[in-house]
Amino acid sequence: MLRNALDGLTVLDFTQIAAGPTATMLLADMGARVIKVEPREGELGRTLGPAWVGEDSALYHAFNRGKQCIGLDLKHPDSIEVIKRLVLQADVLIESMRPGVMTRLGLGYETLAALKPDLIYCSISAYGQEGPYSDRAGVDGILQADSGLMSLIGTPGSAPCKVQAPVVDVVTGYMACMAVLAKLHARQHDGLGGHLDVSLMNSALALQQSSITSYLSDGKLPTRIGSGAPYSAPNEAFQTEDGWLMVAAYNGNRWPTLCKVLNHEEWITDPRFVSSAQRVIHRAEMCAALTDVFMRKPTAHWLQVLHEADILCSKVADYSDLMKHPQLASNGMLVELNHPVHGAVRVPGFPINSVQAAQTPYAPAPQNGEHSRSVLRDFAFSEAQIAALEASQALHCSEPL
Structure with a gap:
């Protein structure tokens, strides 16, 4: 069913924090093999706390279940050659670097598409791959502000507020996942890959479809009305x-x-x-x-x-109320991951139910470099090549020999 719909698909994940990891987590939830590429020190999302699960943040565990992790220093030329070998057997690459960074590393779309023309390459950025703001970095809160979303949130006369949950990041991840699935479907017919451009800005506007359309219709700026809906009452x-x-x-x-x-x-x-x-x-x-x-x-x-x-x-409801909600158990939306170091870790699960299928167990978020050796072995690297990559510091491993 849905939880194994993408079985056999290989995804290379060069993302961090929330937007990109949401997209790749959803693909993993649907059965894809997602290989997360992290630097030796780990991605930034591991450091953003409290709360913590061991040494990693709860945020990291929220968005990275079901993936494998390989540690590579992308500034090391040997690591770039490793990635190029992985790309030859991959279907999808998703990255969330600032536009231009992957190209400077030698991993831009044109370079990798020349090696594998049917590669689906999805770039996630703050404002998009082109345009006057394309070189600007941005995170969820900045895009909540810049897109107008914060102007809607709050009570009359209050300061603007942001949604505490990173809604722009998460919806961007869903947009990226949707774009990849659509491109995969198209590839079945034309055999072609392509470069997908997904931005936090566009996703933030999509969140405000009704409010922006209302403004375009009558020219009236929305006002903060607390929990009320501007188009209906009560x-x-x-x-x-x-x-x-x-x-x-x-x-x-x-x-x-x-x-x-x-x-x-x-x-x-x-x-x-x-x-x-x-x-x-x-x-x-x-x-x-x-x-x-x-x-x-x-x-x-x-x-x-x-x-x-x-x-x-x-x-x-607050979250303590939510944990007692009778529908959560029925929907299978609170799942327990069996982490090899930290034990049981509970997170929200895959949000789409398949009525005919029983619940499939979830794998936990990986430790940094946990699958470095096993992934390279699967991609036909010899033990001598793996040892040489470790010795040169291009490869970071945390798994036992």
């Missing part, structure tokens, strides 16, 4: 007696039903609240009226009452 969080409750009761008969459940049927015909569009205009008055009612009872009470009335709602 579709936001309300304070209760003991917490917060998210309510979406803007479509169909749900608003009249909500009014009846709350014993305020007069709101149904109130000109300020008669339609979702009017409620958006009069959001402050609507929220004040609803909050006054919701704060009289605890969240659990409202969840029961609103669910019985088919009003869409949820407790605003």
Whole structure:
């Protein structure tokens, strides 16, 4: 099923932190053999904590399960020759260096495509491979700011906020994975590889499809409205007696039903609240009226009452609540990786379920250089060649002889 759909595919991974590692992790989740190439000191993502799993950050474990790792010094000419030999048997190469770096290393698309014309080469960068900003570095927070996303987040009058989870990085990883899968499908028909250009900037804009389209339609800058949706109401969080409750009761008969459940049927015909569009205009008055009612009872009470009335709602959960969510176990979304050094490591799993298939075990994130020797053996390097690479410091190994 999906977890072995890419069996036989080989991916070379020259990425770090989150965006690129998300893409290669998804390919590994679907059965590809992903060979992660790291410098002797390891990729930057290993150092970004707290939290920590042993000496590596939790961030590294979040985005690198199921991969093999080979340690190579890309400034060493012997390492470049190793990569060129690996490319001859690879299907996909994904890199997240600043544009131009791989070319300067001798590993640019034109060079490697000359060796293997059907290679699918995916470059992930902040702004894209061409254009006035192409040589600029960027990370998730910078692109949240530069793309306009931070201008949407926060409450009225508050400072701009970023989403703590690296959403631009992660969606960029999904975009890169989607692009690679599409190119793999095309290659089955034309036999050609190609160079894919995936950027954090474009992905950040895709996240804001509705907001940007609204601005292009009426020229009005969006304002920060907390948890509310600018196109519908009520579709936001309300304070209760003991917490917060998210309510979406803007479509169909749900608003009249909500009014009846709350014993305020007069709101149904109130000109300020008669339609979702009017409620958006009069959001402050609507929220004040609803909050006054919701704060009289605890969240659990409202969840029961609103669910019985088919009003869409949820407790605003924190992660301790999330770990008890009954649907997580059913969806298989919390998985346990058996790490050879750190033992059990829990992470979110592959997000797409195959109804017909049983859950396939996941391999943990690799230690730096854990598979250096075994990978080279698989690619027909002799023991003498491997020993010479180690002796020259081109190859870093952490696995036993």
